[in-house]
Amino acid sequence: xxxxxxxxxxxxxxxxxxxxxxxDYTNSMFDYFLWYKKYPAEGPTFLISISSIxxxxxxxxxxxxxxxxxxxxxxxxxxxxxxDSAVYFCAASPMNTGFQKLVxxxxxRLLVSP
Amino acid sequence: xGGITQSPKYLFRKEGQNVTLSCEQNLNHDAMYWYxxxxxxxxxxxxxxxIVNDFQKGDIAEGYSVSREKKESFPLTVTSAQKxxxxxxxxxxxxDRVYSNQPQHxxxxxxxxxx
Numbered sequence: 335x336x337x338x339x340x341x342x343x344x345x346x347x348x349x350x351x352x353x354x355x356x357x358d359y360t361n362s363m364f365d366y367f368l369w370y371k372k373y374p375a376e377g378p379t380f381l382i383s384i385s386s387i388x389x390x391x392x393x394x395x396x397x398x399x400x401x402x403x404x405x406x407x408x409x410x411x412x413x414x415x416x417x418d419s420a421v422y423f424c425a426a427s428p429m430n431t432g433f434q435k436l437v438x439x440x441x442x443r444l445l446v447s448p
Numbered sequence: 449x450g451g452i453t454q455s456p457k458y459l460f461r462k463e464g465q466n467v468t469l470s471c472e473q474n475l476n477h478d479a480m481y482w483y484x485x486x487x488x489x490x491x492x493x494x495x496x497x498x499i500v501n502d503f504q505k506g507d508i509a510e511g512y513s514v515s516r517e518k519k520e521s522f523p524l525t526v527t528s529a530q531k532x533x534x535x536x537x538x539x540x541x542x543x544d545r546v547y548s549n550q551p552q553h554x555x556x557x558x559x560x561x562x563x
Contacts (some may be wrong), residue, residue: 366549377452377538377554378491385549389546423490427549433479433498434542435506436552438490 337361338426340439347446353411355442357424360405364426368436369398369409372421381422382409414446450475452555454539457549459560461533463525469524469558480522481540481552484508491538498520498544526560534562 339358347353356367365386370378384391384398384407391398397410407424422445425436452473461467473480479498483491493506497516511530516522522541526533536559540552 345490368551370554375457375557375559377454377540377556378552380553383549384552391478425491433496433544434550434552435493435496438483438492440488440490 336440337364337387338424338437338439340422340424340442342442344443344445347414348446349416349446349448350413353409353414353418353444355409355411355422355424355444357407357439358405359407359410359426361426361428361437362405363428364437366427367398367400367407368425368427369396370423370425371418372423372441378423381414411444414444416446416448418446419444429438451543452539452553454537454555454558456558457556459558460563461560462563464528466525466527467560469526469537469539469560471522471524471543471555472520473522473539473555474520475541475553476519477553478519478544479542480516480551481524481542482506482512482514482524483538485536485538485557494524494537497511533560535560561563 368383369381372378399408421441424439455470481496482494485534495514499502539555542552543550
């Protein structure tokens with residue numbers, strides 16, 4: 335039972351354009367959502383997060399949108415740069431566990447071409 | 449610089465051997481976690497610890513063991529009971545969630561392979 339789904343295994347975008355990465359979840363108890371970026375043979379690096387009390391959070395070129403009614407999360411990268419090429423994981427944490435139990439999606443590989 | 453150090457980066461195990469993966473953090477985080485990543489899959493939680501001398505099983509704890517004798521250290525032992533140990537292992541830490549939503553920070557991982 336996959337509670338966090340990233341249905342697009344890969345995405346290709348040209349430099350300067352917008353990259354939109356999507357994530358769907360099924361557990362209505364999730365209240366904290368995160369995006370991580372991962373290069374090969376390295377650990378994930380935290381990018382941006384959002385609490386369920388918000389519907390948007392912005393940090394520089396990165397914006398995360400949360401649609402609770404649709405149980406949908408998206409990450410927008412504007413403008414995209416070649417250095418953004420990596421695998422992006424979304425993750426979610428439920429509110430009732432007493433600790434930060436992250437559930438991860440399977441990742442989307444982003445390729446930004448010059 | 450504060451961070452999480454995992455060692456070794458690559459590890460090879462013979463059939464029937466136990467191996468221990470090291471994880472050290474100097475972020476003064478209370479909580480530490482171990483994840484496993486397999487190709488094409490997301491990260492899956494093996495064990496977590498919210499405080500020294502206490503740890504809990506995650507979703508895939510069978511064949512693994514941990515200890516938390518010091519706040520900074522959370523070693524993972526992959527035992528011979530783990531039938532499919534070849535994977536990329538990631539250690540993470542975070543401020544305890546009780547106080548605020550703070551992200552988990554990850555080390556660079558250990559790739560374990562069976563000889």
